[in-house]
Amino acid sequence: MVGLLLIAGLAHAGDCSLGSQLQRAETAILSLDLDGGQAALDEAKERFACGATPNEDLARYWLLVAAHAEFSGRSERVEDALVAARASNPSVYLNALGPDLEARWKVAKSREGSATVLLVDLPEGYEVRVDGNIADPGSIRPGFHVVQAAGGDHGWGRVVRASSGDSIQLSTDLPALPKVVAVAPTPVPDPVQPPEPEEPRPPRPPREPREAGLVGLHAALGLSSAFGEGYGNEPATKLGPQVEVGLVLRPADAVWLRAAVMGDVLLGGAWSYFGAGEVKTLPLGIGLLAGGGITLGENLDVGALTGMQLPGRIPVRALGRYHVNDLLGVELRAGINLGTPDDSGMRLEPAASLHATLTL
Known part of the structure; x- marks a missing residue:
């Protein structure tokens, strides 16, 4: 019931x-x-x-x-x-x-x-x-x-x-409820996104200054060139690899001194010099270089080198060296070679070289 x-x-x-x-x-x-x-x-x-x-x-x-x-x-x-x-x-x-x-x-x-x-x-x-x-x-x-x-x-x-x-x-006798018509939203075009800005490269950390009075090892490998007259087996354009090993001293934070022995080979010929009244040749040139300069900013050394190069030359160079990091660098040299006197007088040769350097 x-x-x-x-x-x-x-x-x-x-x-x-x-x-x-x-x-x-x-x-x-x-x-x-x-x-x-x-x-x-x-x-x-x-x-x-x-x-x-x-x-x-x-x-x-x-x-x-x-x-x-x-x-x-x-x-x-x-x-x-x-x-x-x-x-x-x-x-x-x-x-x-x-x-x-x-x-x-x-x-x-x-x-x-x-x-x-x-x-x-x-x-x-x-x-x-x-x-x-x-x-x-x-x-x-x-x-x-x-x-x-x-x-x-x-x-x-x-x-x-x-x-x-x-x-x-x-029986409820309830009225029908109004139907809710879903209205599709008007599609909104995707906003055009501006290109993301490239992140700036972080600045390279500054090279730590070397302590004053520190003696280090210097080594360089490069390509040298000189331009002058040809003698005997020596061509007028003198091009060849060059190797250096020596020491570098910093008496102050921004001052450096260098001394090194060097050797080079002449491509396509041999080094010529006058001796005993005749032209003689050597397959290998050797020499001693010394000089110094200053450090500008954090990564640049400038200075000058001179010395004696056998056979029969006195190199005089201005140089600039860029420090890639604490060990490696790139060095550009430009100057002249002074030749020993001969029957025609003192020889002058414009010269330049590019070196990769290592400092320990």
Whole structure:
């Protein structure tokens, strides 16, 4: 048998709380004003049409229904009301109702069996609640239940008392909700991203200045050239590899001195010199160079070199050396070679060379 305890029609789905009605019902019932308590409970029940009553309020409602039934001598309703209270929210109890009712509430269990409930004409878009909890209608246990639906500004609610085996069909008479037409957003073209600026290369760390008074090893490998007249096997354009090994001294932070021995080979000929009234040749030129200069900034040395080169030349050079790092450098030299006197007088040869240097 199906008991329909409340039919609530269309209503505005707004504030669905039952606070004031339940407070008046509790005060009246505890004062044994059973008529006043029933009137307040009826007012609370009418508000189920809101469609979304908080489950805490539903639990308080059913506890007060149980207390009213107990004081009215309607004991057959007490157990079902306590079960409905626990189904709505098992953590809510009204201490003012006393320990005896609380003890029965703690052990209240649904009756065996099941029933079904179906909303036959519910339009799309409504949210359905059973005993204050969002759920699709379907199988329910025997006893009291609150079935509600809410959507937009509309609400509906009904209390049913189901017995095992019941099949309950409920009509809501709720209007269809306006359909929300999804409007596709106007595509926004991707913004043109400016090219990412190139990260500036980090500046090379400055070369650490060498300590004053430090003696180091100097080595150089390069290509030398000189231009003059040809004698014997010596061509007019003198080109060949050159090797140097020596020492470098820094008497002050920005001052350097160098002394080195050198050797070079002439490509396409041999070195020529005058001796004993005739032209003689040597396959290998050797010599001694000495000089000095200063350091400009962090990476540039400038200075001059001179010395003696056998056979028969005195090299005079201005130089500039760029420090690639603390060990390696590139050195450019330019100047003249002074030849030893011969029958035609002192020979002059413009000369230049490029060297890779190593300083330890």
